[in-house]
Amino acid sequence: MRDLVRVAWAIAAKDVLLEFRSRTAFASALVFTALVLAILNFARDPTAVSAHSLAPGALWITFTFAGMLGLNRAFGLERENRALDGLLLSPASRTAVYVGKVAANLVFVGAVEAVALPLFALFFNVPVVPVLGPLVLVIALATLGFVAVGTLMSSMAVNTRLAELMLPVLLLPFLVPPVTAAVQLTAHLFAGRPFSAAFGWLRLLLGYDVIFVAACILLFESTIEE
Amino acid sequence: MTPAERAQRTLRRTAPWIAVSLLLMAAVYVRALAFTPPEAAQGLAQKIFYVHVPSAWVAFLAFGIVGSVSLAYLVRKDPRLDLLAAAAAEVGMVFTTVVLVTGPIWGKPVWGTWWTWDARLTLTLFLWFVVLAYLVLRGAVQEPERRARYAAVLGILGSLLVPFIYVSVYLFRTVHPMPVVLRAGGPTLPGSMRVTLFFSLAVFTLFFAVLLRYRFALARLAEARARAAAERADA
């Protein structure tokens, strides 16, 4: 177990360091986020649709698409010089590799979300601060599910010809439960309704995370072991 | 008997059954159209129910087969299991598409719109996307062992996904109720309609099994021929 943590930490730290030095994926994700938020604002008729009704969906479309920009990085950077072979040659368990990659992706997507959220509050004029605690919880849970499945899918997509296109095709159906739940919960929070009213959605989100994180951990070896 | 010959024998034996199932299907429709009473509110449009519902049943059955056979493949690494999963996905895709096409055809005369986010139709739509992803993934990977592994992983994850989408869609509907569009009849299905539905389900299941067997045999034949050609090239 300690080995797993040590190795996963080493892999995650290495990935974060590499991304920090090049910053290209992060910068693209940020620009993308700002653009999407701005366009969504202009894509509605302000007299017919209030910012509040559009807000939860807008937030999650932004998070999801910006997040997907970063997911292919995790295994994409192992392709140069066949670095992935180096990971597989080592005694590191495949689970540790998966956990490390998920952790690195969580840092990336989390950083994008941390910038997107205030931008979003600004553009859509929604009361984020009063519900910040529960909102962050919802964001964390949904992001975990999305990144766990997305990391597994990217380990396969990266080996196909149109990797950037393949990832959304594989991943989007899997985003329906967590993103739907997240949007519903976010709408609840913005409307000032109590959390308990949306308990079904919260349970769905938790259940999804538990089942899919476990399934992805078990299945990862099959995507990576030749 | 070589694998190629076995596959060819299966093809020969299965072909007549395709004709038999199509005939039975015709018989069911004669019964549906001529001998089953029309539904009061929806009229003739409701008859498509006898195609729509059995197709949905078969689509889910196919999906279940893909999921379980994929798991079996990862455990036993038998390439024939991979071929079976692929065959089930292809045949299942056909039936899923039928559900998605007959849904609007039913809905339009009854409700005036082509598409509604009816719970079951929505669930089927996402099922369709997952099967599509499965087939696209298979097409995008050249190396057979890797293709089989990737497809199996996606097949297993896809089966796990279905109950979650079901819950999402139903939760969504309790929060945002929508008219129940595609209901077969009144609160309970009258006897004669039930019988027709039952026959239709049986015939569709038979048709699916026959198509699956045929498609699987075709895949085995192609595989056997490719192997023979490669061995001739080696020697």
Place this chain on the structure above:
Amino acid sequence: MAAAVTQPAVGVAGTALTVRGLERRFGHVRALCGIDFALGEGDSLAVFGPNGAGKTTLLRVVAGLLLPHRGEVLLDGVPPGRADEAHRRRVGLIAHYSLLYDGLTAAENLRFYARLYGLRDRAAVERALEGVGLAGRSGDLVATFSRGMVQRLAIARALLHEPRVVLLDEPFSGLDQRAAAVLRDLLLRLRAERRTMVLVTHNIDEGLELATHVAIQVAGRFAEFGPAAGDLAAYRDRYSEATAGRA
């Protein structure tokens, strides 16, 4: 026309590396059609063969990167379990890909691998860099290195965990003189340390100099295997014979 095929006693106790009945397909292409050999501690095997003979596949299977469809690889007589750490600790691979991260410095690359292997000795990274003459460049990004320097660093990476079995896949290809000299010295040192080596190459001159055993691999099989004996010319003849037989 069959060349002399000498098979050692396979599976003798105390052999450092034993390979039995190795088979591996890619789709319908049979890359390995049954390879058997055994090497004792300190032996070096040079494997010659044309492109497409499956030499790289053989190394990848021995390294544990590929699972064989049939057969097994035994290190010190012990077969690997499904996820055998010990097996991977004993093996090092030097390939023509560097397995390094261009965006990290030399030291960072080695420190990363040290953590992957759970190496406690902090000084191991410094020693490794000195050993390949890169101590002065430890803080520089690998992206700024020449091909020869990259290869030297790759060697340092591969040997960081002191593997008893070292696998080399065409290590001399594309090297400048300095890097080639470093590599040759290194291989001689490994021999002196009685490490077991398998060197794949299509350059007979380099391979023969360092090898105790020689194999000729053609179309997934060893057309020949035996102790290194006889001169260069004889091997050249036997090599052309073996490869011509496939044409």
